[in-house]
Amino acid sequence: VSKSLNVTIFFYNPNIHPRKEYDIRKNENKRYAEQHGVPFVDCDYDDKSWFTRMEGLALDPERGQRCTACFDMRMEVTAAYALENGFHAFTTTNATSRWKDKSQVN
Template sequence: MLLLHTCCAPCSAAIIEWLVAQGEHPTLFYFNPNIFPQEEYDIRKNECTRYAQKLGLTIVDGDYDHPAWLTHIAGLEDQPERGSRCQACFNMRMLATARRAKEAGFSRFATTLASSRWKSLEQIATAGHRAAEETGGVTFWEKNWRKDGLSERRRILLAENAFYNQTYCGCEFSIRKP
């Protein structure tokens, strides 16, 4: 049994499709308190939910607590992308995923964050393994979701499903200024 942390439909769709084709039927866990503003969070969550429903998969909505996330990354606001702010963010999200997996009886968890070329695979793997170790009783499935044609399939599914495609990772500190 796999609990799959999902960040957004464009990054998740090809992974989910691949998992289903492999005989996996993951439960999706949408936990992204980093996303700002609330409207952006809702749009991304609704797109993930729409895709999950299309495939007949269960999606679990984690709590949206942006103030708690801001407290968690306090002092790291000016860090660059792929810096210590991102590591702290991944740590928080993977720990919540590992805990949810354990509480719900899942043996493994993974994340679609590893599909984005803008994210550090090393940071994500570190966060996932650390969360599994801290939680105990669950395993982090580390996989490079950028390989085996999944990046190209991502683009196709984005168009086929007319997914909303965001222009920043989600947090207000990643919004690129013109």
Template sequence: MKMDSNNKLVREKLSLPKSGKRLLLHSCCAPCAGEVMEALIASDIDFTIYFYNPNIHPRKEYDIRKEENIRFAEKHNIPFIDADYDVDHWFDLAKGMENEPEKGIRCTMCFDMRFEKTAEYAAAHGFDVISSSLGISRWKNMEQINDCGVRAASRHPEMEYWTLNWRKKGGSARMLEISKREKFYMQEYCGCAYSLRDTNKWRMANGRDKIELGIKYYGDEE
């Protein structure tokens, strides 16, 4: 970030890698995507949101996260692709991984599944760059995410996965600021059924109530 003459932060203009023209941004949710989207808008980058997250469980949680993302995309006139909720396929792929820890092989499978579908759509619709908002979360392993993204893009000639670290240069702080400003829904677990199970197990062991879906929003505590 740079400072202007009034001592205010000014965003640095971003450019797509390798002279890319159009970006398909996989989005996991509005809180993670908000800062990424505003950075892309400020850089005049042509992009579309691709929402494909069959891992999110239950359906109530999935619908809330999706609608929040649609709301923010519509506010900025950003095209939004609502992909299938093929949750049965996700559970089939997760068989045998039910007790794997967060950031383990189940998460790799989940990223691979979502990025492969993103890359397939991008290749069929004239996008030459893909990326994801997943990497901005401090709860995620960025190297793991980027490896999955690069692998998915490599299956399509002339496609690039953008490995930009969205957390740097104030990205993580702005992510929280935007979430509070927009009063986004506050997610209390990663998204899948096993994440919800393990988070609730931890909460109960530490004297906290189980997660109640659909009730917490950023800014409510202020």
């Protein structure tokens, strides 16, 4: 893909807890980007905003309203970054998880 497109990895995942797990996943994405010569953007770990936005949804089941709210938040931040930095499109790996409902992401 990166041979025909200018790819950038934008890492914004305030939903990953605890921080140690977040750092493991971020570092793996960073390693992958370096290995493939792809730019890596490390967005702030904004867990406070995530918890505020998810307030009242803590007991929501997997694939429930909390997942939709989380996807919305992450896509909004990604879209804003893309717009501010001249990207014409963006995509996500969120729809590839067997634990997620891709219709919530799309």
